[in-house]
Amino acid sequence: MPTPSAHLHLPLLRNGPAPLPFPVPAPAARSRSSELAGLPARRDRVWDLSPNLHCSVVGTCLTTAELRQLFAKLNDPDARTASDHTLHGRAVRAAGQKDVAGKLLNKLLDKRHEGPVKRFAKARTTAEVRALWREALERGDIPGAYWAVLTHPATDQGLVQEVFGEVHMLSHLVGMSNRADIARLRHLEQELGGRDEKIARQEARLQQMAAEREALARRVEELEHARHNAAARPLQVGDGEDPAPVLKRRLTDEQARSAVLAERLAAQEQVIARQDDKMLRLKEDVAALGSELASLEAALAGPDEDASETAEGAPDLQGRRLLYVGGRPKQVEQLRALARRFGGELLSHDGGIEDNVALLPGLLSQSDIAFFPVDCVSHHAAGQVKRLCRETDKPFLPLRSASLASFVAAIGRLDGALATP
Incomplete structure (x- = not known):
């Protein structure tokens, strides 16, 4: 059986881990032979399987969207609004019935996993079926292979117990990984929301300061205009009064007022310049977070049919080896799993906390x-x-941070980095 860490990244259950029963269920009612002689003429249908297998088959092999479409065809009135758990329960009940719902469910499973079913159909013995299951398990092609194994004529009780137990344990591992990724995504979304609110407040403040600057500029213009008019008007002085001191005093007052306004204007311009720089940095941070979030979402989306192919938008390391220095120790295995998923290998060093720095070269x-x-x-590392x-x-x-999102975004830029020494 593969080690758990080899499958943390697999898109095993697209709706999250389905609850699996214990003890390990018995096989279908008819006996299964590991040899060609005596094989039934057809594969099992979903209602032929043990009822204890129906929950894992529905949860592992079908998505919630596919179940909604199925029950919409059956004219279920709340097929579009029912909860995921409700739809799952209805599908499990339908799997045990040889009626319209059960037949449509079986047809959907065969059509959804047509490729793996055809591939497993070439097997003639239990050993051959087990070998194909092992290959699919290593590739991460669990949903289709699980359906093909359970319904294959050569599958015996021992193989049913074996694959059921492996799928059950993998569902726990994937569930833990999904919960951690969802928590990180929510944290990123909250952080982005906070940045957006902060930028909105800064923009409002900048608009207010711009309005104040325009008001100051208009005031300066008005004062300059008033001084010009005052200089143009004949000076009103009393009989026998010397006009020179009056003009000098008025000029001094206007110059002092202009100096004060100029200082205030210069101070406001400095504040606005600092706010402009700060807003530019915030926008750059938001753009970086958005890019990292998009890269992480594309990486977590996973392939739909064949897990050996990289999802559209996800990077391809093409067998490269990456060295990751520093970071959080608890995330190293997740980073290693992501690197394997993208077709590469990750080497790590904690930067000298426990690992010797002499190992870096x-x-x-x-x-x-x-x-x-x-x-x-x-800084030393x-x-x-x-x-x-x-x-x-x-x-x-x-990397901007030690998050998984920063790592995935950096892998997306790997071709450009390797092209530039």
Whole structure:
């Protein structure tokens, strides 16, 4: 049986882990032979399977969207509004009935997993079926292979118990991984929402300051105009009064007022310049978060039919080796699983906390590129990575943060980084 870490990234249950019963269910009522002699003329139908298998078949092999379409065809009045759990329960009940609903459900399963069913149809013995199951398990092609194994004429009781137990345990592993990814996505969405609100407040403040600056500019213009008019008007002085001191006093007052307004205007312009810089940085952060979130969503979407193919929009490492220095120790296995999923291999070093820094040159010599999250690595370790990469003429990519999203986004830019020494 594959190690659990080899399957943390597999799109096993597209609706989340289905609840699986214990003890391990008995096989179908008819006996299954591991040899060609005595094989039934056809595969099992869903209602031929043990009722204890129906829950795992529905939860593993079909999506909630497919169940909604099925019950819509059956004119179920709340097929579009019923909860996922309700639809699952109805499908499990329908699986045990040889009626219209059961036949449509069986037809949907055969059509949905036509490829794996045809591939397993070439097997003539229990050993051959088990070998095909092992291959599918290694590729992560669980839903189709599970349906093909359970309904194959050569599948015996031992093989049913074996595949059921493996699917049950994988569902736990995938459920834990999905919950962690969903929590991280929600955190990113909340962080983006907070950034958007902050930018909106900054933009409102900038608009207010711009209005104040325009008002000040108009006031300065009015004062200049008033001074010009005052200079043009004949000076009203009393009989025998010297006009020079009066003009000088008025000029001094206007100059003092202009100086005060100029200082206020300069201060406001400095504040606006700082706010402009701050808003630009916030927009850059939001753009980076949005790009990382999009990369993570594309990576988590997974393939629909064949798990050996990379999902559209997901990167392809093409067998490259990556070195990850620093980061959070609890995330290393998840990063390693993502690298395997994208067709590569991840080597790691904690930056000198427990791992010896002297190991870095050897690890880098085995790698094509080095990564380190700038928010979760020591200055010494980051400097060592940069120096070693320059000495060995290998590229390195600083990551914005130690999150999975930053790692996935950086992998998406890997071709450009490897093209630039």
